[in-house]
Amino acid sequence: MPQKGYVEISVEGCKGCNLCVLHCPTNCLALNTKDTNSYGLHYAYLAEEDKCIACMNCSVICPDAAITVYKKMAA
C-alpha cells in the first residue's frame, strides 16, 4: 500500500503523554520506551511509516504541538 503521509515528532517537544499513540487509527505511532529526551521523558515516534494516513488525529490531540504532519500530494 503506498504511503499516504508521514509525521515528524519533536523529540524534545514530546512529553510522552502517549495521547497520540492512543488515538492513532492505524497504530503507526509508538512510544519509545528504550530512550528518553533531555528531559528524561520517553517520546513518541512514527514506528510504522507506511501506515500513516495523514489524518492529523495525532497533531490535533497533541497537547504540546510537537507533531508536524505531511500528506502525499495528489499525482
Next chain:
Amino acid sequence: MKEGYELIYKRPESLLQTRMHYCPGCFHSTTHKILMEVVDELGIKEKTVGVCPVGCSVFAYDYLDVDMQEAAHGRAAAVATGIKRILPDRVVFSYQGDGDLAAIGTAETLHACNRGENFTFIFINNGIYGMTGGQMAPTTLEGQKTSTSPYGRDPEKVGLPLKMCEIVSQFKRVAFVQRVSFNTPANARKAKKAIKTAFEIQMKKLGTTFIEVASNCPSQWKCTPEESLDWLTNHVFPYYPLGVFKEPPKTKE
C-alpha cells in the same frame, strides 16, 4: 520535507517555541495550542489581548505571542472588562481556571456576563486546584477525593460542584456558551471550532462568549494521561455534559 509531500499541519506561529511547563497530557497545553491556531487562522494576532489568571496557567503569557496582562486571582473578568471597554475593537479573552473563575472570582465572572461584556472567557475546568497541590475546587465532583476532601467531596458540607455553563447561559446578554473537551481528536476539533465561533461572535459584538473546557489534571488526579481520559468519560461528562448551551439566533445570510 520528503519529495511529493505537502505540509498540512505545523505548530501555530503564535504559539512561541518556549517549552510549556504543563505536565504531560495536560489540556492547558492543548488549549493554548488550539487558541493560537484560531488566532492565526483568523489573522487577529495584532488585535488580540489576553488576560492570564492565577493558577497553573499563570505563565500563559510565556507561551502565547500576543499582548497579555496578568490578573490578580479571580479578577481576570474585571481586567478583561477594563481592556475591552477602552479598546472595543480588540479581541479580548480571559483565560481562567475553576478556582479563579468559579470560586474567588465568581462575582466578577457573573457581573461581566450579566453586562454582556464583549470578550471571550476560556474557562479551564479540571475539578481541582492544580498549582497549589490538588485541593478541592468549586467544580470537584461529588465524592471526588482531593487533598482537602480526603474522604471525597461531601455536598452536605461544601455543596455540589458549580455548573458554570448552565449558570451563565441564563444571562440574556451572554451570546455563546459551549462546553468542550480534548479527550478525543473529534472533540478537539469541535473545541477549536467553538473557540473560533466565540471569537467571531465577539468580533460581531454580540455579547459575552464563554467556552468551558472540561479539562484533565493527570498529576493531581494521580493518574496517567490515558486514565485521565477515562475519568473524563466516566465521571466528568455525565455531570458536565459537552455541547452548546447557548448560541445567537441563526440569521439568514
Next chain:
Amino acid sequence: MVETKLMKGNEALAEAAIRSGLQAYFGYPITPQSEVIEYLAREEPKYNYVLLQAESEVAAVNMLYGSGGAGGRVMTTTSSPGFSLMQEGISYIACAEIPCVFANIVRGGPGLGTIQPSQSDYNQATKGGGHGDYNIIVLVPNSVQEMVDHCRLAFELADKYRTPAMLLSDGAIGQMMEKVNLPEPIEYKPNKPWATTGKTPDRERNILTSLYIKSETMEEKNKILQEKYKQIIANEIRFDEYKTDDAEIIITSFGLTSRIAKKTVDIGREEGMKLGLFRPITVWPFPTKALAEIASRPQVKFFISVEMNAGQMVEDVKLAVCGQKSVHFYGRMGGIVPTPDEILDVIKEKEAGRD
C-alpha cells in the same frame, strides 16, 4: 480659558478629571464620595470616556488595571472601606507599573466607621497599603481648588513615573462648596509603547505582570521600583509653609486640618505666640529634609502635629525632626473636626509644660 465656578469638592474632582483627558472611570458608590461617579454619569453623553459602575471596589480596581494597562488615562474614587478593598489591586498595579489615579475621600474608621471626614487612612496611603514593598504618590488637597489642581497633577505624575498616584482627601473637602478655577480641557494623547494594545509586527509582545517567580528576578524588579521611588522622592516633594520664618512653634498638619491650623497660627500670633504652619502637600514622598531644616533652627522650640486621627503623620514628623526638638501630637477621631481654639489651648499647655 479658565472657568470660575462654585463647586462641591467631589464634583470639582470629577470635572477636573474630564478636563485632564479622562478616558475611563470605574467605581462603586460609597459615602461621602458618590458625587464623583454621579457627576461623571450626568456628563457622560457629552464626552467619550468610559464610565462603568462596577460590582465592587475589588472589580473597579481591576478594571482600572485592565484599562490603564491598555493605555488609557483612568481613575477611580472611593472612601475608606472601599479603599481597603482596593489595596490588593493597587499592589498589583504598582508592581506592573500601570499609571492610574485614585482618590480616597476619607471617612472615619476603623471598620464601617462613620461617614464623617477623617484623616485616619494616612498610614494606609503613605506606607504602601497593600502587600509588598511599594509606594504610591499621595497628594493631599486642602481645598476644592486643590482637588482640581491635584487631580491634573496626579494624572501627569502617574504617567511620568508609570505608577499609581492618589488624592488623599476627606469627607469635608469632598462635600464642601468653594469657588474654583477650572483649567482649560486638554486633549490627551497617550504615549505608552508598553501598553497591551495588540502586538504589532514591529515589536515584541507587551506583558503586564507582577509575577516574578524566581527570587533573583523578583529582587531585580524590586530594585527597579525602589530606584523609581528614589527619583520621585528627589523630584516630587511638595509642601507649603505659613509664617515659619521666625516661628518658635511649628504646627504640622495636612489636608483639612491644615486650614484649621492656619487659623490657629493667626489667632496665636495675635496673642503674641510665634506660631508657624508646615503643610506637606505630598505625604508620600514626605518632605523630610525641609522639616529637618526647620527643626535645626535655634528659635524653634517644638513641633505639634495636628491630625484627625490617633497620630499617624506625627510618626513621619518625628522621623524628620529626628530628635532635634520634641514633637507633640493633637488629634480628634471618629469624624470630629478640631477647632482653632482647642488646638491653641493644647499648644499653650505644651508651652507651659516645657522646661
